Amino acid sequence: MTEDTPISEIRHAPLAGVIGLPIAHSRSPKLHAHWLKRYAIDGYYIPMPVMPENLAEMLRALPRLGFVGINVTIPHKEAVLTLADVVTDRAALIGAANTLIFRPDGKIHADNTDGYGFIANLRQSAPEWVPDRGPAAIIGAGGAARAVVASLLDSGVGELRITNRTRVRSEQIRSEFGARVIVYDWAQAGNMLEGSATVVNATSLGMRGKQPLRIPLDALSPDALVTDLVYTPLITPFLAEAQARGCRIVDGLGMLLHQAAPGFERWFGQRPTVDDETRRIVLE
Structure with a gap:
């Protein structure tokens, strides 16, 4: 890429993250950062505190900012089901979603990988x-x-x-x-x-x-x-x-490590391995 590269040709690194309240305690950013580094993937995973009253607006804004998906934790796991366009059978049966995929067609796909x-x-x-x-x-x-x-x-x-x-x-x-x-x-x-x-x-x-x-x-x-x-x-x-x-x-x-793997694969195109090194990194 040069200074003359048209903006339409600039490839942006995919973004993902986790939303909840509170969110500072989450180990997911450390886990996903480890996998991004392990597989040399140009991407980012960001923790984001979101108030319930801002949830719908946040979900509409994230795809426009380059996000390809997010993890969802307390207190939003039930509420996101009402905001998603597509809900998997298992998420509907459980009554909650922990993984959202922002599809290229603009639709939000909700799943539960717990x-x-x-x-x-x-x-x-x-x-x-x-x-x-x-x-x-x-x-x-x-x-x-x-x-x-x-x-x-x-x-x-x-x-x-x-x-x-x-x-x-x-x-x-x-x-x-x-x-x-x-x-x-x-x-x-x-x-x-x-x-x-x-x-x-x-x-x-x-x-x-x-x-x-x-x-x-x-x-x-x-x-x-x-x-x-x-x-x-x-x-x-x-x-x-x-x-x-x-x-x-x-x-x-x-369980925390394995539930994260399907989302990482959907967002970043690489199925990550859960091994002893992954456990050690997350526990540090």
């Missing part, structure tokens, strides 16, 4: 895991839990047990996902673990700065695979206790 990231993390970290080996038990019934429920049922889990402090949210998931979902009262959460082959904490309980997850693990089988969506700390007290009982554990960081 469930993909969850399953990919299990398969990479515990290759011996078999979805239909026994019931799955899910603690929590929020947006993240809905993505986990959808992905586990799609993977072939025959029975999915779920509990939440507010039972009506669990009942809502059962009504939407069908008879394979069995609802337990919060007070009976410990009993839900008996015979469960896969156990998931899909709440924020146990996260650094949050209240601990107080569920008795006496009924937990040492043959169960136990995972936590929380990754700060990497080994939560819930995972530490499960490990002490002989369970195979999987931390939540891998």
Whole structure:
């Protein structure tokens, strides 16, 4: 490119980013910057705090500024569905989107890759895991839990047990996902673990700065695979206790890394690899 190059011929580096409120804590910019550098891609990934009242205007403006897509986090994951032109079946089923693609035709494409990231993390970290080996038990019934429920049922889990402090949210998931979902009262959460082959904490309980997850693990089988969506700390007290009982554990960081890969590929044209170096960079 020279000073005489017509503006129409200037190739702009693709832009992507993450929107939410707050956003300073997000590890996504570090992750995507690592992949951009690894694959020598001329592009940028930018964290952007966005107030809810500015969301629609922001989504209209970003493509004009050169953005090819964005990740979406709290509190915008549900609201973007109403603003998107195309919504994938899994995003509609989960009721939230975490990945937007700004298409060349001007339309906004909304997807949810959380469930993909969850399953990919299990398969990479515990290759011996078999979805239909026994019931799955899910603690929590929020947006993240809905993505986990959808992905586990799609993977072939025959029975999915779920509990939440507010039972009506669990009942809502059962009504939407069908008879394979069995609802337990919060007070009976410990009993839900008996015979469960896969156990998931899909709440924020146990996260650094949050209240601990107080569920008795006496009924937990040492043959169960136990995972936590929380990754700060990497080994939560819930995972530490499960490990002490002989369970195979999987931390939540891998889900964050794997859910980011499909968006990166769509925006920048390269499928990134999630490996030990990626984990190390993001944890630094």
